[in-house]
Amino acid sequence: MQQDTTGRPFLLAAYAFAVAMCGTTLPTPLYQYYQRQLGFSPLMVTVIFAVYAVGVIVALLLLGQVSDSVGRRPVLLAGLALSALSAACFLFERGLPELFAGRVLSGLSAGLFTGTATAAVVELAPRRWAGAATLAATAANMGGLGSGPLLAGLLAQYAPDPLRQVFLVDLALVAVAVVGVLLIPETVRDRGRGAALRPRRLHVPPSVRPAFVPAAMAGFAGFATMGLFTSVAPSFLSDVVGIGAPAVSGTVVFVLFAASTAGQMLMGRVGVHRALPWGCVVLVAGMAVIFASLLAASLPLMVAGAVVAGTGQGLSFRAGVTAVGAYSPPERRAEVTSALFVVLYVAISIPVVGVGAMAVALGLRLSGLVFTACVALLAATTAVLLALRPVESGAGAG
Incomplete structure (x- = not known):
């Protein structure tokens, strides 16, 4: 071509x-x-x-x-x-x-x-x-x-x-x-080989797990946050903050994704091995601001939380994908990356259903507070794990 x-x-x-x-x-x-x-x-x-x-x-x-x-x-x-x-x-x-x-x-x-x-x-x-x-x-x-x-x-x-x-x-x-x-x-030259519709394997080789586990943990926390914003953030703004305008809720969600893009761009400057733990730290800070926004019923704090959490998610997400790719043998890279994305999309769905179930019993504000605390705990645990056992560059990539 x-x-x-x-x-x-x-x-x-x-x-x-x-x-x-x-x-x-x-x-x-x-x-x-x-x-x-x-x-x-x-x-x-x-x-x-x-x-x-x-x-x-x-x-x-x-x-x-x-x-x-x-x-x-x-x-x-x-x-x-x-x-x-x-x-x-x-x-x-x-x-x-x-x-x-x-x-x-x-x-x-x-x-x-x-x-x-x-x-x-x-x-x-x-x-x-x-x-x-x-x-x-x-x-x-x-x-x-x-x-x-x-x-x-x-x-x-x-x-x-x-x-x-x-x-x-x-x-x-x-x-x-x-x-x-x-x-x-x-762009694909050798076409027509046929593609069998069978489930892809989701095995993660032992040599890749030192990078995969923290990347999956950080990714789970970040994608759970994105799931929360793209499902019930408008309800939080309407029922907790008292702002039901769809233009406002749409803008708040946009800010989260824009901050994620900025965080992914920033990773190139920070470097993979610093971006993964520090992305988790920034995500914890974002959860703290979102927690405060729910307590205070504050739109400015909610927007600030979206900016901080989105930046942390972007940093840790791109760093995690990059680290997992570097650790994976070339012939297993697509398989391992697919396994990581399955974890991330489980994260975007199951936790928010839990928030919805809690909201029925406890109310939206309390369920949101519990959710942000759980995400912050997971991100903080990942940061501590990475501080104790950093992901070494190049290991397992052969």
């Missing part, structure tokens, strides 16, 4: 990545509308959110490597088709079945896109941008995730028909992304 020097295919792939990820978080500021319309509890909000992670994990396990066999473009187009079907479920929603179907389809789309689009963006980057290609893929991923709540919140507040308008806009964005993917060249 002759490489395009204009950068257009690279930008089109990054745009498609951002649009697909944007679709996965669009419902965040809208859950309060569905809750009022259908009369369900905070627990049901978290369950609706959590089935998204089920879709992601299924796609990662069954289809994580399929683009290596059939090519990047067909998988990207399939992911966009699933994203459009998810938007259609929300657009024509009549009750809980459509909400659940929309979230599962959204998860399948994200599971297909995460690995495939990252590979496509890196492979399509012109040589002059090669050093920043991985970071560009990360920015497209996190930027899309953060843009979803912001876009939905603004449209819900200022456009008519808040539960329909945003998904019409999303379908238009997806349509443009489909055209963009059709215009990019295929």
Whole structure:
């Protein structure tokens, strides 16, 4: 394949990545509308959110490597088709079945896109941008995730028909992304080998575990925080802080993802082996600020907590993925990285369902306080573990 020097295919792939990820978080500021319309509890909000992670994990396990066999473009187009079907479920929603179907389809789309689009963006980057290609893929991923709540919140507040308008806009964005993917060249040369739909192995070799365990612990804490913000943060703002404006809740979630992107960019300056423990320390500080925001019912503290926690999550997440990749033998790297992402997507779902269950019995404020304390404890434990047994560079990578 002759490489395009204009950068257009690279930008089109990054745009498609951002649009697909944007679709996965669009419902965040809208859950309060569905809750009022259908009369369900905070627990049901978290369950609706959590089935998204089920879709992601299924796609990662069954289809994580399929683009290596059939090519990047067909998988990207399939992911966009699933994203459009998810938007259609929300657009024509009549009750809980459509909400659940929309979230599962959204998860399948994200599971297909995460690995495939990252590979496509890196492979399509012109040589002059090669050093920043991985970071560009990360920015497209996190930027899309953060843009979803912001876009939905603004449209819900200022456009008519808040539960329909945003998904019409999303379908238009997806349509443009489909055209963009059709215009990019295929980067996989040896196609047509076939890809069996069987679960991927999730074995982590003993030599990789010194890096995998702290990376998984730190990632679990960080992704649980992201799950909390993208599921019940609007409820916290409405019921605890007293601010129900969807534009505000969407902006708060956007701030978290923007801070995560900044933290991932910062890791290059800090270095992998300092970024992993220090990211955990920053995440603990962010949890402390969020804890204080819930006690004081303070929006400024909630925003500050999102900034600090997001930065810590970004630092530790990128450092963890990098360390695990360095430790893993090349022939096992995809397998081990998949195992790490399965842990992370379990983290994004199970804890927030626990928050929803606690909220029914104890109220949102107390359940949020318990959650932030638990995440802070896990992140602090990981930091102490890393201080006692640092991850050595290069070990086990052979």
